[in-house]
Amino acid sequence: MTTPVLTVRNLAIDFLVGGDRVPAVHAVDFDLHAGEVLAIVGESGSGKSVTSLAVLGLLPGNARASGEILVDGQNVLGASEKVLSGIRGRKVSMIFQDPSNALDPVFTVGYQILEMLKRHRPQLTAAQRRERAVELLRMVELRDPEDRLDYYPHQLSGGQAQRVMIAMALACDPEVLIADEPTTALDVTVQREILDVLRRLQQRTAAAILLITHDMGVVADLADRVVVMRRGRVEETAPVQRIFGCPEAEYTKALLAAVPRLGAAHRASTAVPHERPVLEIADLVVEYRNRRGRAMRAVDGVSMDIRAGEMIALVGESGSGKSTIGKSALGLAPLTEGHIVIDGVDLATASRSQARALKKRIGVVFQNPTAALDPRRTIGQSIGEPIRVHERLRGGALSARVDRLLEAVELPASWAGRYPHELSGGQRQRIAIARAVSLEPMLLIADEPTSALDVSVQATVLELLRTIQGNLRFACLFISHDLAVVDELCDRVVVLHRGKIVEQGDRHTVLTAPEHPYTQRLLAAAPVPDPVEQARRRNESVAAL
Amino acid sequence: MSEQLASQQAPLVTPGDRSVWTTLRKRPLFWICSAALGVLAVIAVLPGPIAGLFGQPDPRACDLSRSAQEPSPTHVFGTDLQGCDIFANVVHGTQTSLFIGLLTTILCLVIAMVLGTIAGYYGGVADRIVSRLTDVFLGFPFLLGAIVVLNSAGTRSALTVSLVLAFFSWPTLSRLVRSSVRTVRGAEYVQAASAMGLTDRRILLGHVVPNSLGPVLAIATTMVGSVIVAESTLTFLGVGLRQPSISWGLQLSTAQSYFQSDPHLLVFPSLFLTVTVLSLITLGDILRDALDPKGRS
Incomplete structure (x- = not known):
């Protein structure tokens, strides 16, 4: 084999946080050869981004690194600014x-x-x-x-x-291109295009790509070899086929098992038949005015309904209006035209007290659990707030309810006195769910509740959501961009594109035999965590061109 | 990056008693600043007896023949141009200066919190009215406005000076409150609160105001010092406090032209001003940290 363009040997990095040394990366070794795509995969806190920053000498001031990072035979660690500026952009560059x-x-x-x-x-x-x-x-x-x-x-x-x-x-x-989550902020169809661009570029220029990602689908699509990292250590390094085909490390197996895949087994619908819908949306139009006063149509003539006990997925890319529909059901978006009827009450004509009584019966879970909890309140106070306000419970009765809710989301009741920043992302999302179901709602609106979480955490949160829904039997509007997650959780799927519904129907039908070309495109764009299947798909799309 | 790491480590910490008071109690700086402000408060309440400690209880007992003398055992801080004891003057000026500084700041803070929160939270017409109003006040030359208002006011006491200063100083603070509230208003926990069906009053007092207070308090504490100096400017122009009033501002403005020949005229009043402002700023910072759950250990 040729000499590697990038060699990392025994790399260890720690951070000085509040007087303590917190280790971030420990004993990391890998080589990157010319013309190769090496993926570093891991969940948040695995040290994958820190490793990539170290290669460019971009570590923050409170970091301390030891070991060796050789770019073209030159050690980057401890190199002077002059040497580094010769490397950055010329030999190694970053996306x-x-x-x-x-x-x-x-x-x-x-x-x-x-x-x-x-x-x-x-x-x-x-x-x-x-x-x-x-x-x-x-x-x-x-x-x-x-x-x-x-x-x-x-x-x-x-x-x-x-x-x-x-x-x-x-x-x-450059000889090395570092791509740090290059497609995470993009929609799936756009992600598809960027991944194709990267693959063709790599074939044409023979540059080596160091791909940092958490997405197993992206890895399967692009990588030749994979480094799996967890808590700052390398768990496994292997060619991509071996990682997906017969992973050795327990962690890799667990990670792959947690990745949601399309094609979930048949489930009985939990919807309660012959009952009036909990949420009815008829010809909904939502327009926002921009700074110049021009109207922007975010939602354009959407009609749908949800029955008690039913879980409906709103699927679409950014700008499709899926979050806006959720917001208008909560009364947080302007209702330009149409009707939203919740439990027989029309939101547009409801009085203030009616609207307040309705809100009591709707729970909401947002995407980012960090932003959704007031940082100055203990989690007990956050969970207890709706109960305090709407049921006027105080003291012992209130804390007993909070304890029960914490146990319902599988957290110890003794945590009520903790603050959100002392919890991990998944734990925070559990708190947000506990708060949303604290008044036993008839409708739960969940706006991308798991997309800010790591896959292994996502799996447990989805499981929790399913259990709670089974117990409380609320109707659920589940807003998501991830078709695999939707497949695992929901009964019916509504596909949105640019504010309009392009397709809606039973989960199985929509996800296995989509009728609308947009749905087909959406399904084809999502990378599957299987390198063989990805290669087959890519060849198909090339042949189709 | 380091914050991310810190938050991962945090769950290991067992939450003990973490009330605001427990946190404050452990900070030595909190006690130092409180002591300094406590001493100043005692001086402000009992200027006579304290000035008497060094044998010169009367700030107006001046002897022109002993003009601008260096500090000596009879005059611990020396004497000013009129031969008055500087220590007695500084001690007697404490009351007026602290009164003007604190009252003006509190008034500004109250006005700014109310208007800024309304503008920032409700937006729309309310925002436009408040924003234009602050623009008008900011565009107005402060000195000219203060001269006009104070000249037309019949009596000129520390209270009127303080009211006029507050009248012209609230807009900057109000802008700050507005932008701070706007950031918090967009946060998802505020949306979640309103989706829960909470009343506006509850959302504002429970979530928005506590979370937007931090930067505002930091600026407000630094304002006390600038207000005390602004009073001296007005007095220097003859529209502030009238002689024979005594204030730090007045002493500073007369002393500034003699700094090269008699530096002690300037040093002692500024020392008191600095201690006051520094204690307030530090106390504000400590309070802000203690009120933020992340600052508590």
Whole structure:
């Protein structure tokens, strides 16, 4: 084998936090060869991002690293700024997670690429630089590259912005391209395009890619070899087929088992038949006015209903209006046209006291459990608030209820005095669920409740949601972008695209035999955690072109 | 990154008694600042006896023949241009200066909290009215406004000066409250509270105000010092306190032109001002940390 372009030997990193040394990475070893895609997979806190930052010498000031990181035979750890600036951008460059924040909004895309070229390739003339910029944009398959140079970042979509970021990373023909969660902030169909761009680039330029990700589907799609990390240690390093085919480490097996997959077994619907729907939405239109007073239609003529005990999934990409529908059912979005009837009461004509009485019977779980809990309240206070307000319970009776709710979400009752920041993400989401069901709601609105969580945590939270729904039999509006999660949890699926419903029906029918082309595209775009299946799909899509 | 790591470590900590008071009690700085402010409060309430400790109880017993003398056993802080005892003057000025500084800040804080919260939380017309109002006040030249208002006011006591200062100083604070409230209003826990069917009053007092108070308190504590100095500017221009009033501001503004020849004229009043402001700022910081659950161990 050739000599590796990047070698990491016995890397250990710890952070100084409040006077204590907190280890982040321990004894990490791997090699990256030219033309290879090496994926580092792990959940949050596994040390995968810290490792990638160390390669560029970008660790924060309170970090201490030991070991060796060799780029082209040169040790990056402890290297001077001068050496590092020769490596950054030229030998190793990086693509970040959120493309909309990585571009400076006040300069055009072209200016930013040219500036980068001016710095790293001062020998080029202005015309050559422009030519090179166009070539780079063409490499990332951006349409009309000449015109795109004059665009400002806000005129680009997320996927286009990420392509520009990749183009900038490629500007100096780096030997190593580090992609830190390059598609996490993007929709699945856009993710598909970016992954294809990365794969073709890698084949064409023979650059090595170090892919940092938590998504097993992305790994299956792109990687040649995989490093599985957990709590700062390498659990397993193996070629991609072996990782998915016969994983050795227990953790890898558990991780793969936790990944939701399409094709869940048949389940009996929990819906209560012959009853009036808990939530009826008829011809709903929601318009927002932007700063110039122009109306933006977020939801356009949506009609649906949910019966008691039924779990309905609202599926769509960002901008499809799925969250807005959830918000309007909560009275948090303007109702431009149409009706929302909850338990026979029309929200538009309900009086204030009626609306308040309704809200008492609706629970809500948001995506980000960190933001959804008041940081200044103990979790006991947060869970108890709806009970205090609506049932006017105090003292012992209240804390007894809080204890029961904590036990219902499988947390010790003694934790009532803790604050949200002392809990992990999954535990916080359990608290949010406990608060949402504290008044035994008839309707639960869950807006992407698991998408901010690690897969292994996601599996347990989904399980909890199912158990609680089985006990309380509430109707549930489950908003999600993840079809596999929906498949495991819901009875019916509603697919949204640009504010309109394109397809709705039974879970099994929609997910196995979709009728609308958009649903088909959505299903085809989601990468499956299986390298053989991914390769087959890719060949199919190439053949279709 | 390090915050992420810290939060992972946190569940290992067993929660003990973590009330605000327990946390405050353990901080030596809290006691130092409280003691300093306590001493200042005693001085403000009993200026006569305290000035008498060093044998010069009357700040107005001046002897022109002993003008601008260095500190000596009879005059511990020395004497000013009129030959008055500086220690007695500083001690007697404490009351007026602290009164103006604290009252003005509290008034500003109350106005700013009310208007800023309304503007930030409700937005729309309320926001537009309050924002334009703050713009008008900010666009108005402070000195000119203060001169006009104070000249037309019949009596000029510490109270009127304080009211005028507050009248022109609330807009900056109000803007800060507004932006701070707007950030909190967008937080999901506020949305969750309103989805729970909580009343606006409950959401505002229970969630929005406590979470937006931090940066506002930090600025408010630094304001006390600037207000005390602003009073001296007004007095210097002849529209603030009238002679024979005594305040730190007045002493500072007369002393500034003699700093090179007689630095002690400036040093002692500024020492008191610095101690006051520093104690307030530090106390504000400690309080903010203690009120934030993440700051409590």
